[in-house]
Amino acid sequence: MNKYRSSAELKTLAKDKLIGKYPIAIIAMVIVTGLPYLITSLIPTEGYVWTILSFAVSIIVSVIVGVMQIGLNFMFLNMACDQPFSSTDIYYGFHNNPDKSVQISIVQAAVSIIPMLPYQIFMLIYLNTHDMTWYAFTMLFMALGLVIYVPLSLAISQSYYLLLDFPDYSAKQILQTSCKIMKGHMGRLFYIQASFIPLMILGCLSCMIGLLWVMPYMQMTLTLFFLDLMNPQKKDFE
Numbered sequence: 001m002n003k004y005r006s007s008a009e010l011k012t013l014a015k016d017k018l019i020g021k022y023p024i025a026i027i028a029m030v031i032v033t034g035l036p037y038l039i040t041s042l043i044p045t046e047g048y049v050w051t052i053l054s055f056a057v058s059i060i061v062s063v064i065v066g067v068m069q070i071g072l073n074f075m076f077l078n079m080a081c082d083q084p085f086s087s088t089d090i091y092y093g094f095h096n097n098p099d100k101s102v103q104i105s106i107v108q109a110a111v112s113i114i115p116m117l118p119y120q121i122f123m124l125i126y127l128n129t130h131d132m133t134w135y136a137f138t139m140l141f142m143a144l145g146l147v148i149y150v151p152l153s154l155a156i157s158q159s160y161y162l163l164l165d166f167p168d169y170s171a172k173q174i175l176q177t178s179c180k181i182m183k184g185h186m187g188r189l190f191y192i193q194a195s196f197i198p199l200m201i202l203g204c205l206s207c208m209i210g211l212l213w214v215m216p217y218m219q220m221t222l223t224l225f226f227l228d229l230m231n232p233q234k235k236d237f238e
Contacts, residue, residue: 025216066105
């Protein structure tokens, strides 16, 4: 019977793997998760036209960030397996299977955006009318959106890693494989992700400075989750 590591074990191992590697990890995380969203935040959101423009830019940025996330995963996999790594690894997805990288990123973006789209529409209406009826619809569709988004995002969560492991697979095969290997593990991954919420809150309260430590820590833990998922209790990455 396969014995998978607990959340605590993965976190402990993640801390060990990041010793002496935090500077590069932080730089990479800032580039991938910080700068692109800074661009979208500069677009005004007052009025329907600007809101639609902001939404369109957000979709494009989400796809670009997705491709960069593949490179980030590549870098953290190298770190986890004690292989050579560099901050330039984050651009891996742009010159290795870029077509499949974009396809998978589009699916990831769609899963993130479409389920929550009704909520965003009703929120926009409420903010412009301040009618509590629209607020009730906003809360309803937020709940429904999360019910759809959470399991879908967990199911395809390993697709970026799988593209690195199986570059000959088509984008469809990679997404299907992610859904397959995540059966029985979605609750486990959800728990691991949720366990970082207190640290993320503390990171935000420290003027975001604490997030510079939390985000690489979380990324490494998720990387080790993938390695453990594919090879339970394998010693190669200890």
